[in-house]
Amino acid sequence: MGTDVAPRRASTALERYGVVIGMEVHCQLKTASKMFCGCSTAYDGAPPNSHTCPVCLGLPGALPVINRRAVELVLAAGAAMGARTPDHTRWDRKNYFYPDLPKGYQISQYDLPLAAAGALTIDTSDGPFTIGITRAHLEEDTAKLVHAAGNGGERVSLVDFNRSGVPLMEIVTEPDLRTAEQARRYAEELQLLLRTIGASEADMDRGQMRVEANVSLRPHGTEAFGTKVEVKNMNSFRAVERAIAFEIERQAAILDAGGVLAQETRGWSDERGETYRMRSKETSDDYRYFPEPDLPPLRVDAAWLAGIQAGLPELPAARRARYREDLELSAYDAAVLVSNADASRLFEATRAADRSLDAKAVANWVTGEYLRLQNAGGAGERADVAPAELAALIRLVADGAISRANAKEVLEAHVTTGEAVASIVAARGFRQISDAGALASVVDEVIAANPAAVADVRAGKPQAIGFLVGQVMKRTRGQANAAIVQAALRDRLEGRGAGEAG
Ligand code: ADP
Ligand code: MG
Ligand code: ZN
Helix, strand or coil, X not given: CXXXXXXXXXXXXXXXXXXXXXXEEEEECCCCECCCCCCECCCCCCCCCCCCCCCCCCCCCCCCCCCHHHHHHHHHHHHHCCCECCCEECCEEEECCCCCCCCCEEEXXXXXXXXXXEEEEEEECCEEEEEEEEEEEXXXXXXXXXXXXXXXXXXXXXXXHHHCCCEEEXXXXXXXXXXXXXXXXXXXHHHHXXXXXXXXCCCCCCCCEEEEEEEEEEECCCCCCCCCEEEEEECCHHHHHHHHHHHHHHHHHHHHCCXXXXXXXXXXXXXXXXXXXXXXXXXXXXXXXXXXXXXXXEECCHHHHHHHHHCCCCCHHHHHHHHHHCCCCCHHHHHHXXXXXXXXXXXXXXXXXXXXXXXXXXXHHHHHHHHHHHHHCCCCCCCCCCHHHHHHHHHHHHCCXXXXXXXXXXXXXXXXXXXXXXXXXXXXXXXXXXXHHHHHHHHXXXXXXXXXXXXXXXXCCHHHHHHHHHHHHHXXXXXXXXXXXXXXXXXXXXXXXXXXXX
16 A cells, blocks of 8 residues: 555545544553462563462462452542442453463453543643543453464464463543544553552553554444444554554545445554454453352442542642642643653652742753753663752752853753752852853953854844854853843844944
8 A cells, every 4th residue: 555545545534534432441550469369460570470379370269369459449540530439349250262361261340340430631732632431440461472482493372370360450431532642642641640549550561551442433424333443452652643543544445435344353563554453353242241259249338439539649630730720830841740750759849848949940940951861861760850959959040149051060960970059069160140240351252253143143143142142151161141141242232332343
């Protein structure tokens, strides 16, 4: 398929069809032990099959015991999304055969999930958008198949049971989403929420969060949903958006050609940039659900649920709103701060260290210099900034004691050496020169040495002023007050001083 047909198809899809998307997300819960046994969930890097017992190996006669913490985490996620929890729920067996499921069934929840009828609001390029959450329920993860080469080079499939029985929460949305961007933003916001409440590390790379999208099209003006296709194996947020965009085009092309869509499960290939057929979709009848006989029904005590609700931290949406409304930060700064846990923590702690600091100034330092240093540090390396030191630095700049340029250098030195801001400033002899008289001779030197830039300023080119300010900063080791230098330069080159200078 030539890429040249894509643009025509894109417009066809959006002109003729409405898009309907519903999301299903599985995430591994952050518990110390597995869902129904005492095996540790910390198997990352451990030898295969070293975190197993008769329960998670599915041996006959082994009996499950419910992990209370896992239930609490689903209740917390439900509460964070404003969902309802029934006072009685139960466990159900979902029966199917696959080599990664030794019992031949998965313990799950069918018609009485721990949480139902919630909502999650996301920010998109078109503004806020609320997505209905149908349900969140608890189940157990499967083992992992490893496809490898055997001793004779033949292809073999090995089973690693370390993952078998890890608590898994499935969160299902209403078919409320309409664009691939909304789907990506939903996945991002859900990850942030799960991390904020400590329910899951939700790392997509490590399979802790697995996102599936159900996509269908219907002709504009019709109510009935079209045939849906389930897309899985999207291993990044970008993949979620790309896969859905591809699937919309693929379905539109089939419908345009008078074809019929198959209800099926498709995988996403990031390399090829396309979805591919995996299997026809099972219906719930195929699973022969029935109540799990080895576990009692689950009663959720109202006081227990209330305690979980009361223990929730400030949620991302509330924090963004507080940053915008109470602290008057821009929507962009609020979103950046809240989406990065380290940045958010540093922002809060720096403000706590000095309540008199301007919140916008603190936000600028954190979203600007701090995140720049953090990104420059490379994967795994964290830029360590002591909140009290950042507060001291911002205070020095606010008081005009050191220039912004010098302050950036100080922060970088603090990150590298851990040294206190005051001693770095003292050792480097930084002090801002704000006295116009003291700066006049440097300004004169720079004007004399840069006739071309001076001509540009006189010709009305605004960038040239910035260049000359930079030259003054260079000659003063960054200590000049840039605003005063700029004013002096304008004065000499554009304003009242023009006669003398020319
Ligand atoms: P299944 O039993 O096939 O998993 P569900 O009814 O549980 O189907 O729905 C799974 C997901 O698919 C939900 O997120 C739901 O909102 C979404 N969904 C249902 N019907 C459609 C449709 N026609 N198009 C897009 N998404 C849909
Ligand atoms: Mg489903
Ligand atoms: Zn076990």
